[in-house]
Amino acid sequence: MPDTDAPKLLDFIVDRTHAGIFVVNRDMEIVLWNQFMEVHSGRKAQQLLGKNLFDEFPELPRKWLARKVENVFILKNFSFTSWEQRPYLFKFPHNRPVTGGVDCMRQDCTLMPVKNAAGEVEYVCFTLFDVTDTSIYQQKLKALTQELREVGNRDGLTQLFNRRYIEESLGKEFNRARRYGQPLTVILTDIDHFKQVNDTHGHLAGDEVLRIIARRLQDSLRDTDILGRYGGEEFLIVLPNTGTSGGKVLAERLRHAIESEPVSFGDTSLSVTISLGITELRKDSHDYEQLIGEADQALYQAKEGGRNRAIVFRPDDPAS
Amino acid sequence: MSIQPYTEDQADALQEVANIAMGQAGDSLARILDNFVTLSVPRIRQIEVKELADTVTAMVGEEDVSAVRQAFYNALRGEAIVIFTQSGADELAELLGYDCELDAAIEQELLLEVGNLLVGAILNGISDTLGTELGFSAPSLMAEHTPLRQVLAPDRLTWEQALLVEVNFSVEKHRFKSHLLMFMTEETIETLRHILDDFMDGL
Numbered sequence: 001m002p003d004t005d006a007p008k009l010l011d012f013i014v015d016r017t018h019a020g021i022f023v024v025n026r027d028m029e030i031v032l033w034n035q036f037m038e039v040h041s042g043r044k045a046q047q048l049l050g051k052n053l054f055d056e057f058p059e060l061p062r063k064w065l066a067r068k069v070e071n072v073f074i075l076k077n078f079s080f081t082s083w084e085q086r087p088y089l090f091k092f093p094h095n096r097p098v099t100g101g102v103d104c105m106r107q108d109c110t111l112m113p114v115k116n117a118a119g120e121v122e123y124v125c126f127t128l129f130d131v132t133d134t135s136i137y138q139q140k141l142k143a144l145t146q147e148l149r150e151v152g153n154r155d156g157l158t159q160l161f162n163r164r165y166i167e168e169s170l171g172k173e174f175n176r177a178r179r180y181g182q183p184l185t186v187i188l189t190d191i192d193h194f195k196q197v198n199d200t201h202g203h204l205a206g207d208e209v210l211r212i213i214a215r216r217l218q219d220s221l222r223d224t225d226i227l228g229r230y231g232g233e234e235f236l237i238v239l240p241n242t243g244t245s246g247g248k249v250l251a252e253r254l255r256h257a258i259e260s261e262p263v264s265f266g267d268t269s270l271s272v273t274i275s276l277g278i279t280e281l282r283k284d285s286h287d288y289e290q291l292i293g294e295a296d297q298a299l300y301q302a303k304e305g306g307r308n309r310a311i312v313f314r315p316d317d318p319a320s
Numbered sequence: 321m322s323i324q325p326y327t328e329d330q331a332d333a334l335q336e337v338a339n340i341a342m343g344q345a346g347d348s349l350a351r352i353l354d355n356f357v358t359l360s361v362p363r364i365r366q367i368e369v370k371e372l373a374d375t376v377t378a379m380v381g382e383e384d385v386s387a388v389r390q391a392f393y394n395a396l397r398g399e400a401i402v403i404f405t406q407s408g409a410d411e412l413a414e415l416l417g418y419d420c421e422l423d424a425a426i427e428q429e430l431l432l433e434v435g436n437l438l439v440g441a442i443l444n445g446i447s448d449t450l451g452t453e454l455g456f457s458a459p460s461l462m463a464e465h466t467p468l469r470q471v472l473a474p475d476r477l478t479w480e481q482a483l484l485v486e487v488n489f490s491v492e493k494h495r496f497k498s499h500l501l502m503f504m505t506e507e508t509i510e511t512l513r514h515i516l517d518d519f520m521d522g523l
Contacts, residue, residue, distance in 0.1 A: 067417030068433075075348050077440030080458040085429035108458065 020090075020107075020128030023114065026073060028053045028066065031123060040092040040105070059091065072111050073121045079111040083131050084138075094132040106135040155229040157207055158214035163236075166228025167288070170238050173226075174288040177240065177281050184281040185247035187237040188295035189217075189254065192273045192307040194233040201268060208265040209272060213258060220257045221250070236292070244280045244312050251276045251310035259308060273308035275299055282315065325366055326513060333516045338362040338485060341445025348441050349489075353415045356492035359442075363486040366509070369479055373472040379486055380405060380499055385468050388435030390459035392443055395452035396512060398483075398504035400443065401462065402435040403471070405497050412494070432459045438489055438500055450515050481506055 014021055015034045023032035030053055033045040043056070054062050072079050081089060083106040094105035108131045114123040153165040161169070170186065177184035191197075191213060198206040210233065217235060218227055230236040237254075239247055255274060262269045277299030279291055298313040305311065326334065342359045350357040367375060386404045412430055413422055420426070436459045447454045463471045485502040504512065 063417045063419055071352050071437065074351055075437065075440055075444070077437070077444055078456045079436060079440075080432070081429075082432065082458060082460075085425045085432065110458065 019130070021125065022128075023123045023125045024053055024069065025123055028069065030056070032125075037128070041090060057090065060089070065089075068111065069124050072113050072124045076113050076115065076119075076121050078113070081107075081109040083108055083135050087135075089126075089128065092130075094130065096132060096136070102132060102136065105130050106132045158211055158229050160214050160218065160235070161226065161228035163228065163230055166226060166230065166236050166238065167292075169226045169228075170236070170288045170291070173238055173240050174281065174285075174291070178285075182241050183243040183246075184291075185239040185242045185244055185278060186280070186291045186295045187239065187247060187251055187254075187276055187278050187310075188230065188292065188299045189235050189237065189251075189274050189276040190299055190303070191233040192275055192303075197270065197272075201270075205265055205268065209263050209270065212263050212265070213272065213274070216257050217254055220254050225250075236295075244278055247278045247280065248310060248312055251278055255308065255310055275302035275307045276310040277302055277313065278310060279313035284315075326516070329520060330513055330516045331364070333520050334364055334512070335362070337446055337449045337516070337519065338364060340449050341442055342487065344445045344448070345438075345441035349437060352437065353491055355415065355494070358488075358490045358492070360486075360488040363484075365484050367482055367484045369477050369482055370474050372474070372477070372482065372484070373469045375484065376403070376472055376499075376501065377468055380468055383468065384465045385471060386431055386464045386466070387462040387471050388431050388459050389462045390435060390439045391457040392439070392454045393457070394447075394454045395450075395515070396443075396447065396454060396504060397508045398502060400439040401501045401503070402438055403468070403499045403501065404431060404434075405499070412491075415491070415494075428461055428464070431461065431464075434498070435459045438487075438498065442485075442487060442500060443502070450519055452515065477503075479503060479505065481509065483509055483512075 014032075017034070018036065020036045020040065021032065021034040022030060022037050025031055029050055030048045031050075033043075033048050038044055041057075048056055054060060054066070068079055068081075071077075087102075088104055088107045089109050090105075090107070092105040092107075094102065096102075108129045110127045110129075112125045112127065113121040114125050116122045153161055155162040173184055176182070191209070194206065194209070197209055210229075214227075214229065214235070217237070221227055221237065224240055226238040226240075228236050237250075239250065242250070255276060258272055258274045263272045264270075277295040277297065279294035279298060281291065285291060294313040294315075298311045302309050302311040339361060342362055346357050346359045349359075380403060383405060388402045388404075389399055390402075391399050412434060413426065416430065416433060418426060418430070436456075439459070440456060443454055443456075482501075482503040485500065487500040489498045489500065
């Protein structure tokens with residue numbers, strides 16, 4: 001191919017390539033607008049050349065974008081936008097009107113400094129890529145990953161968090177509370193005489209009781225509290241930003257929520273109670289496992305003391 | 321492939337180039353942010369990637385960080401990682417022309433924006449001084465609120481050797497701090513050696 005064709009070829013490619021290309025000068029006047037931009041904006045280059053970008057497209061986020069362009073002029077540096085944070089610059093229709101599930105074209109954008117012979121930035125060239133397909137795949141992948149993670153964190157029977165997850169959460173809350181000097185309370189609770197439910201009414205009934213109790217506990221908690229199934233009929237509750245006095249109030253609320261209304265399944269109605277052990281983070285707490293151990297000791301005392309009660313762990317109590 | 325450390329002269333030249341670049345970068349960033357910007361004198365060293373987490377932890381401290389990575393290419397090829405310890409995102413947002421409520425996406429965009437500004441200002445400064453030109457890929461988020469050791473775990477990084485350029489960046493009166501690490505391929509560390517030799521000859 002003769003050399004002389006190269007500039008023509010470049011013009012042709014810039015105009016017809018499957019990406020939006022447009023160029024603005026320092027006054028934000030449009031000096032180039034390729035076919036992709038024409039087709040998707042519905043505005044011809046000849047109408048736009050020499051016009052101010054923001055006058056012609058008032059829906060653009062002016063303050064932010066003007067700043068961004070100005071930075072390219074000053075820093076002589078590339079700049080970028082990504083659909084993941086800013087789904088689009090121009091609200092264009094996309095090529096998946098049927099199967100897309102998104103409202104308009106997702107765009108990645110590059111702002112490139114165009115320098116003159118003196119090395120000063122004379123123009124900023126925008127390249128706009130249609131990444132709608134990528135965004136759809138990524139969203140599907142994200143949703144699936146999230147779903148898998150959720151499933152992995154849940155106890156199959158009660159749908160509460162499982163032991164691994166609740167321990168992990170406690171570990172995180174433990175570190176956070178210690179770092180910021182905030183209170184943290186842990187409650188371990190156990191259904192009283194659960195073995196008898198299983199023995200008398202069968203395991204299916206036992207499962208149903210677990211589900212109902214789990215739901216009632218969950219409904220009695222605040223949004224920030226974290227509840228998980230810790231063992232067979234044991235539940236662990238993590239109360240961030242809460243001391244034992246608050247923990248005691250909450251434990252009583254839980255105890256009452258279970259005691260006040262019998263658990264019904266099939267034709268059977270059963271009175272169920274729970275015992276609870278409460279402890280809080282102290283300066284000398286070594287690790288989160290210690291908190292679980294203390295809550296377990298308090299729970300043991302609650303059982304010894306006649307069940308259906310909440311006991312707070314006392315570190316200097318000779319009995320504990 | 322093991323790499324000869326830079327000679328004392330080469331290391332001095334690199335330090336000089338980085339100092340000049342930092343001066344320019346500080347000026348440009350100050351113009352953009354309309355605030356006094358502090359860029360530390362860059363500390364440069366060649367480092368084995370397996371020592372990286374320890375070295376950077378010693379500089380930054382054991383805390384959760386957010387990180388942005390960005391590739392550069394052309395005469396020099398590698399990746400820059402900007403580590404943000406305190407984001408102070410709300411204040412930066414104002415400095416960068418955001419006038420809306422901050423949500424998670426905007427905070428991410430801010431990290432990317434500031435990461436891009438820092439990497440561009442500093443690397444363009446270096447390449448200008450050396451008479452070369454660099455291209456940049458779009459920055460991406462490497463981690464958000466993640467323990468530093470996890471971000472720089474050797475199994476996440478494929479290079480054995482890196483040129484670590486540590487720059488601390490802070491904006492006057494704003495709670496904002498970040499560190500820039502620059503990783504170059506082994507090939508680039510060699511290329512840079514030659515460029516530095518030429519640079520010294522030209523002085």
